[in-house]
Amino acid sequence: MDQLTGFRIFTRVVELGSFSRAADDLVVSQSTVTKHIAWLESHLGARLLNRNTRGVSLTEGGGLYYERCKAILKDVDEADAVVGRHSGALTGTLRISTSVAFGRRVVAPMLIEFMRQQPRLKIDITCEDAYVDLVARGIDVALRMGRLADSSLGGRYIGSNPWVMVASPGYLAEHEAPQSPGDLDGHDCIVYSSVQGDAVWQLRSAEGGVHAVVVNGRLRSNNLSTLLSAVQLNLGIAILPTYVAASSLKSGRIVRVMEDYVLPEQELHAVFPSPKFVPQKVTAFIQFLLPRFKGQWWDTDRRAAPPQASFSESE
Numbered sequence: 315m316d317q318l319t320g321f322r323i324f325t326r327v328v329e330l331g332s333f334s335r336a337a338d339d340l341v342v343s344q345s346t347v348t349k350h351i352a353w354l355e356s357h358l359g360a361r362l363l364n365r366n367t368r369g370v371s372l373t374e375g376g377g378l379y380y381e382r383c384k385a386i387l388k389d390v391d392e393a394d395a396v397v398g399r400h401s402g403a404l405t406g407t408l409r410i411s412t413s414v415a416f417g418r419r420v421v422a423p424m425l426i427e428f429m430r431q432q433p434r435l436k437i438d439i440t441c442e443d444a445y446v447d448l449v450a451r452g453i454d455v456a457l458r459m460g461r462l463a464d465s466s467l468g469g470r471y472i473g474s475n476p477w478v479m480v481a482s483p484g485y486l487a488e489h490e491a492p493q494s495p496g497d498l499d500g501h502d503c504i505v506y507s508s509v510q511g512d513a514v515w516q517l518r519s520a521e522g523g524v525h526a527v528v529v530n531g532r533l534r535s536n537n538l539s540t541l542l543s544a545v546q547l548n549l550g551i552a553i554l555p556t557y558v559a560a561s562s563l564k565s566g567r568i569v570r571v572m573e574d575y576v577l578p579e580q581e582l583h584a585v586f587p588s589p590k591f592v593p594q595k596v597t598a599f600i601q602f603l604l605p606r607f608k609g610q611w612w613d614t615d616r617r618a619a620p621p622q623a624s625f626s627e628s629e
Contacts, residue, residue: 315353318390321383323350324362328380329452331369339438384452392593407436408595411448411456415538417441420557420612421457428602435595443508443536448587455596459580468589470600473607476556477577479515480568484548492551492572495525502550503529508536515553517575525575542568553577557612582607 326336327347337344355362362376372380394405412421417439425437440446440453448456448467462469481491492498495517505513513534517525531550535541541552542559546567562568584600586592 315350317354317357318387320350320354321387323347324354325380325383325387325452327351327363327370328372328376329450333370404432404435404595404598406595407438408599409452409454410437410439410599411446411451411453412439412441413443413457413459414441415555415558416457416459424603424606428599431602432595432598448585454586454593455599456585458583458585461581462583462585466588468586468592470584472582472584472600472603473611475580475582476612477553477579478556478559478563479551479553479571479575479577480545480559480563481551481571482545482548482568483566485545485550486569486571488548494572495527495575498527498529498551501529501531502533503531504541504544504550504552505529505531505534506536506538506541506553507534516578517572518578520574555580555612560612 323336323340323342323346326339327333330336330339333347333351334344337347340347351363358375358379360375361373362379363370364373391406410421410425418441421439425439429435429437440451445458446453446456457472459475489501490497492501498515503513503515513529515527515529517527519525533541533544533549535544538554538558541554542562544550545552545554546562551571559568563570584596584603586596
């Protein structure tokens with residue numbers, strides 16, 4: 315049995331916490347995963363993983379073996395990348411992490427063009443709103459919103475993520491449109507519970523004054539598509555990333571509210587496990603992204619890709 319394949323399967327089992335998830339991630343059967351782990355343990359004469367109904371955990375020896383396997387696989391991938399640099403083609407697998415809405419609406423369409431440019435490179439994109447441990451999960455690069463916390467991770471500023479305040483024409487037909495921050499007190503405000511101050515909306519006037527407004531409403535969610543749908547169904551006013559709202563604004567299903575006030579923008583960064591060792595595939599991906607996040611990148615007409623209709627608005 316191929317020991318290098320065993321290393322890859324073993325590390326993914328550890329990083330994902332289960333045999334079935336590793337099988338799905340590697341697109342192999344669960345029995346294949348089981349056989350490779352069993353072969354490694356037989357070959358070593360030691361148990362690497364403890365199994366229980368909640369998943370798997372490393373034995374003491376398994377932890378040491380995992381660290382060596384990661385180092386070996388990194389060396390193998392770098393060796394492949396060296397050849398790829400000389401041939402002009404990237405190889406191996408690029409593992410990307412990003413949020414659900416941003417991944418589906420923005421990154422996924424862009425990836426199609428990147429994959430066409432790099433036909434020998436495999437892409438594994440994980441979309442989840444919680445920040446993941448890049449090292450533990452084997453992620454090569456994560457796209458994250460907001461200021462970067464001080465850490466041992468490497469990072470590159472990609473661009474800015476503006477937000478807009480929106481409502482549906484139907485809602486505004488029944489409720490007088492707010493003109494100033496104080497007017498929001500009389501409206502149903504749909505709250506995004508993950509960022510942007512939660513139920514405290516920060517608004518800056520044209521004169522530069524900053525207003526922190528505590529809003530109220532019947533609906534809160536950490537899912538941006540849920541908020542967009544609620545706005546479209548006349549349930550209230552929300553603040554949304556422009557890339558989420560852009561298509562619906564263009565179609566007229568929703569409209570901007572209080573355009574004289576500006577919402578804070580978020581920084582967009584590419585984050586990678588180490589600032590010292592940055593694989594060529596990560597550098598190439600970042601260089602690919604940089605020009606695509608200049609100007610009004612959230613405009614659906616500018617996004618690289620097949621037609622946007624091929625990607626679902628829902629999450």
